[in-house]
Amino acid sequence: xxxxxxxxxxxxxxxxxxxxxxxxxxxxxxxxxxxxxxxxxxxxxxxxxxxxxxxxxxxxxxxxxxxxxxxxxxxxxxxxxxxxxxxxxxxxxxxxxxxxxxxxxxxxxxxxxxxxxxxxxxxxxxxxxxxxxxxxxxxxxxxxxxxxxxxxxxxxxxxxxxxxxxxxxxxxxxxxxxxxxxxxxxxxxxxxxxxxxxxxxxxxxxxxxxxxxxxxxxxxxxxxxxxxxxxxxxxxxxxxxxxxxxxxxxxxxxxxx
Amino acid sequence: xxxxxxxxxxxxxxxxxxxxxxxxxxxxxxxxxxxxxxxxxxxxxxxxxxxxxxxxxxxxxxxxxxxxxxxxxxxxxxxxxxxxxxxxxxxxxxxxxxxxxxxxxxxxxxxxxxxxxxxxxxxxxxxxxxxxxxxxxxxxxxxxxxxxxxxxxxxxxxxxxxxxxxxxxxxxxxxxxxxxxxxxxxxxxxxxxxxxxxxxxxxxxxxxxxxxxxxxxxxxxxxxxxxxxxxxxxxxxxxxxxxxxxxxxxxxxxxxxxxxxxxxxxxxxxxxxxxxxxxxxxxxxxxxxxxxxxxxxxxxxxxxxxxxxxxxxxxxxxxxxxxxxxxxxxxxxxxxxxxxxxxxxxxxxxxxxxxxxxxxxxxxxxxxxxxxxxxxxxxxxxxxxxxxxxxxxxxxxxxxxxxxxxxxxxxxxxxxxxxxxxxxxxxxxxxxxxxxxxxxxxxxxxxxxxxxxxxxxxxxxxxxxxxxxxxxxxxxxxxxxxxxxxxxxxxxxxxxxxxxxxxxxxxxxxxxxxxxxxxxxxxxx
Numbered sequence: 103x104x105x106x107x108x109x110x111x112x113x114x115x116x117x118x119x120x121x122x123x124x125x126x127x128x129x130x131x132x133x134x135x136x137x138x139x140x141x142x143x144x145x146x147x148x149x150x151x152x153x154x155x156x157x158x159x160x161x162x163x164x165x166x167x168x169x170x171x172x173x174x175x176x177x178x179x180x181x182x183x184x185x186x187x188x189x190x191x192x193x194x195x196x197x198x199x200x201x202x203x204x205x206x207x208x209x210x211x212x213x214x215x216x217x218x219x220x221x222x223x224x225x226x227x228x229x230x231x232x233x234x235x236x237x238x239x240x241x242x243x244x245x246x247x248x249x250x251x252x253x254x255x256x257x258x259x260x261x262x263x264x265x266x267x268x269x270x271x272x273x274x275x276x277x278x279x280x281x282x283x284x285x286x287x288x289x290x291x292x293x294x295x296x297x298x299x300x301x302x303x304x305x306x307x308x309x310x311x312x313x314x315x316x317x318x319x320x321x322x323x324x325x326x327x328x329x330x331x332x333x334x335x336x337x338x339x340x341x342x343x344x345x346x347x348x349x350x351x352x353x354x355x356x357x358x359x
Numbered sequence: 360x361x362x363x364x365x366x367x368x369x370x371x372x373x374x375x376x377x378x379x380x381x382x383x384x385x386x387x388x389x390x391x392x393x394x395x396x397x398x399x400x401x402x403x404x405x406x407x408x409x410x411x412x413x414x415x416x417x418x419x420x421x422x423x424x425x426x427x428x429x430x431x432x433x434x435x436x437x438x439x440x441x442x443x444x445x446x447x448x449x450x451x452x453x454x455x456x457x458x459x460x461x462x463x464x465x466x467x468x469x470x471x472x473x474x475x476x477x478x479x480x481x482x483x484x485x486x487x488x489x490x491x492x493x494x495x496x497x498x499x500x501x502x503x504x505x506x507x508x509x510x511x512x513x514x515x516x517x518x519x520x521x522x523x524x525x526x527x528x529x530x531x532x533x534x535x536x537x538x539x540x541x542x543x544x545x546x547x548x549x550x551x552x553x554x555x556x557x558x559x560x561x562x563x564x565x566x567x568x569x570x571x572x573x574x575x576x577x578x579x580x581x582x583x584x585x586x587x588x589x590x591x592x593x594x595x596x597x598x599x600x601x602x603x604x605x606x607x608x609x610x611x612x613x614x615x616x617x618x619x620x621x622x623x624x625x626x627x628x629x630x631x632x633x634x635x636x637x638x639x640x641x642x643x644x645x646x647x648x649x650x651x652x653x654x655x656x657x658x659x660x661x662x663x664x665x666x667x668x669x670x671x672x673x674x675x676x677x678x679x680x681x682x683x684x685x686x687x688x689x690x691x692x693x694x695x696x697x698x699x700x701x702x703x704x705x706x707x708x709x710x711x712x713x714x715x716x717x718x719x720x721x722x723x724x725x726x727x728x729x730x731x732x733x734x735x736x737x738x739x740x741x742x743x744x745x746x747x748x749x750x751x752x753x754x755x756x757x758x759x760x761x762x763x764x765x766x767x768x769x770x771x772x773x774x775x776x777x778x779x780x781x782x783x784x785x786x787x788x789x790x791x792x793x794x795x796x797x798x799x800x801x802x803x804x805x806x807x808x809x810x811x812x813x814x815x816x817x818x819x820x821x822x823x824x825x826x827x828x829x830x831x832x833x834x835x836x837x838x839x840x841x842x843x844x845x846x847x848x849x850x851x852x853x854x855x856x857x858x859x860x861x862x863x864x865x866x867x868x869x870x871x872x873x874x875x876x877x878x879x880x881x882x883x884x
């Protein structure tokens with residue numbers, strides 16, 4: 103009964119939370135709750151979001167710790183109960199405890215992202231500066247916009263993933279960073295990353311940092327390589343230095359609150 | 360009044376002046392005899408008006424248009440009557456659904472049926488409502504099914520004589536589907552056909568144990584009707600659970616089948632199962648396109664069917680006899696069809712705990728969005744998803760009332776519905792195309808390729824125009840004889856609906872839902 107009551111209370115609590123920092127906290131976060139949440143996730147969520155929570159044909163990844171339609175546990179609770187308009191995400195008629203358990207499991211997919219870093223963050227910060235990473239990357243209000251914004255990268259990638267991104271940056275690279283090249287009919291060469299595409303046109307962030315839209319009809323040819331423009335640091339950094347940079351990146355947790 | 364007689368004299372008040380049913384006609388050809396807009400003047404099409412939906416759900420409606428009045432549904436269950444000439448609204452009827460309903464894939468509705476100045480709509484909470492088409496007032500409301508068991512009504516009903524036919528969605532929630540007929544005047548139930556036979560009924564032997572109880576077999580798209588045969592044809596959806604098929608050994612009738620029912624009694628005349636023991640979620644929820652044409656030297660009453668499983672079928676719609684089936688997209692789960700139309704399955708191409716890559720992907724070679732047949736060109740037109748696959752997973756799952764009951768999951772680069780605003784998947788992971796097939800051979804006559812796939816339907820006209828739109832937000836007109844692009848406009852939202860064409864004040868118009876807006880086009884007056 104308590105749980106039903108909790109669900110009934112939620113809309114009012116949601117309204118209140120919008121005007122304060124007192125968003126509802128997940129009351130069911132024990133290991134047992136999380137395990138039960140995992141079981142619910144597998145039966146009710148994994149068809150669309152994947153068994154690993156990293157996304158499927160119908161649902162996006164929930165493993166990054168960043169959600170399009172929720173900014174906290176309460177938001178996740180709301181999305182699961184109400185669904186998301188305009189998408190395939192339905193509202194689920196589970197009881198409040200079950201939903202909180204799923205929320206806990208989803209949170210666990212990205213929890214402790216940065217915790218496992220074993221290097222020296224201060225040394226890593228120096229290496230980061232020495233290698234001029236902000237020539238391409240954006241970091242806390244400075245740098246260049248061509249590469250991934252690293253301001254909160256420590257909340258999004260694990261230490262293993264960060265290390266892989268340094269030594270083998272093309273192993274897993276998001277499509278918006280794939281290398282795109284083209285030759286315009288007048289002979290002009292274009293290079294950059296493809297932000298968006300339809301049958302008639304491409305939207306590009308070119309290698310000079312300029313946004314441009316090109317018509318496919320104006321192109322002689324184009325290529326799209328499923329790899330990153332970022333160089334590998336495998337032979338430029340020692341294993342210890344990689345660990346140090348990873349430790350530094352793990353400290354990047356976004357803007358201070 | 361004078362203009363009315365002129366219109367009658369010109370033959371313009373033929374049936375095609377209006378768009379009176381979800382599919383435009385009982386044969387579901389999505390073909391119009393209108394010819395004002397032509398391949399020569401289509402480049403001059405311009406926007407006439409828009410209607411902005413308040414709902415942010417997917418806008419899947421195919422409008423009805425009758426004598427200048429357009430009737431639409433806005434998700435989830437709002438009916439709007441508006442002036443087809445200007446887009447201005449006459450009235451709005453809002454059906455209130457409970458907070459929690461059970462649609463699998465969005466709180467959507469695909470449209471209405473109209474009969475004797477009454478509109479009929481199925482609702483997410485399992486009701487059939489009858490609304491006065493003049494006043495927008497509720498005439499009656501009938502509970503079709505207890506929605507809390509995982510049912511939802513999403514498709515436009517079909518009127519046959521004085522009956523309203525409607526089926527139920529819920530194939531991912533362990534339902535047992537059915538099609539039911541109601542008295543159009545009173546809402547009294549007249550017959551019901553259950554898509555999964557129970558013990559004692561023919562076909563139940565195709566289910567192991569009690570698996571039939573939650574065997575799925577949803578209906579979420581309007582069927583067709585042949586008045587001469589008095590048969591109504593409906594596509595039946597997937598078996599449940601979708602991907603863990605080991606719990607339901609057997610062919611699992613009548614899932615992933617077409618059924619032909621006597622329209623008066625609801626009795627089964629024949630069935631044809633496209634995908635026996637469906638393990639891929641390949642609902643046979645496509646439009647039954649009824650065509651009379653020659654087959655091997657003799658006239659034949661046929662049904663054309665491009666199935667989600669990747670095969671294009673010719674079926675005798677009198678008897679259900681399989682005539683021919685040919686792949687229309689890349690597929691690797693079957694090596695072909697035998698002489699009865701049964702797939703010859705490729706071992707190992709089934710969902711698995713570790714995931715199995717299978718072509719076509721889960722959304723199939725095509726899906727529920729309407730194809731078209733033009734008697735002018737004798738071609739069958741459809742939107743295809745080609746050269747794409749999904750990774751199919753299966754796992755054990757117990758049935759629980761009102762819970763998701765799919766027994767597996769899907770990963771795919773091609774999203775099942777547009778989710779991300781920015782489109783940047785690998786073009787090598789699959790493409791979309793409008794394709795014209797020769798019905799006799801299944802051979803591709805032409806195609807118009809697009810970067811992304813389409814969830815949009817097609818309408819063709821007697822002037823050899825083809826209208827459609829796609830997930831990219833492009834709406835376009837092609838020459839139906841050769842696939843040449845004649846007109847296009849970027850409207851910035853996904854098309855998840857079929858276009859319609861009709862006359863208003865004697866002028867031809869084309870209307871299609873894109874994103875959250877209904878757009879109407881015509882030539883400059």
